[in-house]
Amino acid sequence: PAIATRPGPLAGRRIVITSGPTHEPIDPVRYIANRSSGKQGHAIAAAAAAAGATVVLVAGPVTVADPPGVTVVHVETAREMLAAVEAALPADVAVMAAAVADWRVASEADEKIKKGPAGAPALHLVENPDILATVGRHPTLRPRLVVGFAAETENLIANATAKLERKGADLIVANDVSPETGIMGGDRNTVRIVAREGIEDWPDLPKAAVADRIVALIADRLGRA
Numbered sequence: 001p002a003i004a005t006r007p008g009p010l011a012g013r014r015i016v017i018t019s020g021p022t023h024e025p026i027d028p029v030r031y032i033a034n035r036s037s038g039k040q041g042h043a044i045a046a047a048a049a050a051a052g053a054t055v056v057l058v059a060g061p062v063t064v065a066d067p068p069g070v071t072v073v074h075v076e077t078a079r080e081m082l083a084a085v086e087a088a089l090p091a092d093v094a095v096m097a098a099a100v101a102d103w104r105v106a107s108e109a110d111e112k113i114k115k116g117p118a119g120a121p122a123l124h125l126v127e128n129p130d131i132l133a134t135v136g137r138h139p140t141l142r143p144r145l146v147v148g149f150a151a152e153t154e155n156l157i158a159n160a161t162a163k164l165e166r167k168g169a170d171l172i173v174a175n176d177v178s179p180e181t182g183i184m185g186g187d188r189n190t191v192r193i194v195a196r197e198g199i200e201d202w203p204d205l206p207k208a209a210v211a212d213r214i215v216a217l218i219a220d221r222l223g224r225a
């Protein structure tokens with residue numbers, strides 16, 4: 001056959017995954033960014049491909065390598081990420097693991113902003129589109145299973161539950177990213193799975209193991225429906 005289906009618990013399933021930060025340009029040499037490494041989202045893409053899924057990974061600027069067996073679309077900004085995700089639909093599953101920049105500057109300067117007697121420039125910020133909410137509330141192309149993340153420094157469960165409802169997600173992978181956890185950029189993750197059915201606490205695990213468990217959870221949910 002032209003399209004070979006690889007075996008595994010996600011054989012024949014199509015998954016779109018976002019990963020990494022976005023960069024929002026201020027001028028030709030400066031941007032707004034965040035500390036996301038992309039390690040967790042990329043690990044989920046690798047695990048889903050290993051489980052037999054057809055994976056489209058929409059990756060912001062990261063230094064981690066493209067996972068094997070995955071179609072990777074490299075983007076810079078939140079708006080580019082949204083367009084790439086929409087282009088990847090329809091899909092059975094969406095996993096939105098990217099740390100999308102919440103704001104961008106209203107208008108990017110064409111030339112490098114220079115210092116001068118007027119003092120520091122004021123940056124006027126506008127909100128970026130919410131990719132998870134766009135997918136989770138899509139009128140025609142909503143994937144059967146929509147998974148989001150919630151990076152919080154306080155009130156983890158309350159904030160994650162609010163995001164589940166607001167964005168139309170089925171599951172939220174919640175993690176505490178307060179500086180003392182050292183999670184951001186590291187190789188391990190401690191997450192709690194927030195669903196309408198209840199909350200699961202997972203132990204501290206390598207990001208690859210968290211990815212395997214998320215893929216098993218996805219396969220289980222797709223199988224049950």
Ligand code: CTP
Pocket residue numbers: 018078096097098099100101102128129130131132133147148149150151152163
């Ligand atoms: N997300 C997204 N698009 C955005 C912002 C967030 O797709 N513009 C997704 C993230 O990929 C993640 C989830 O929404 O799956 C939650 O992201 P988070 O930053 O925790 O939530 P926000 O809604 O941006 O709220 P806040 O940052 O104020 O906590």
Ligand code: CA
Pocket residue numbers: 100101102
């Ligand atoms: Ca945010």
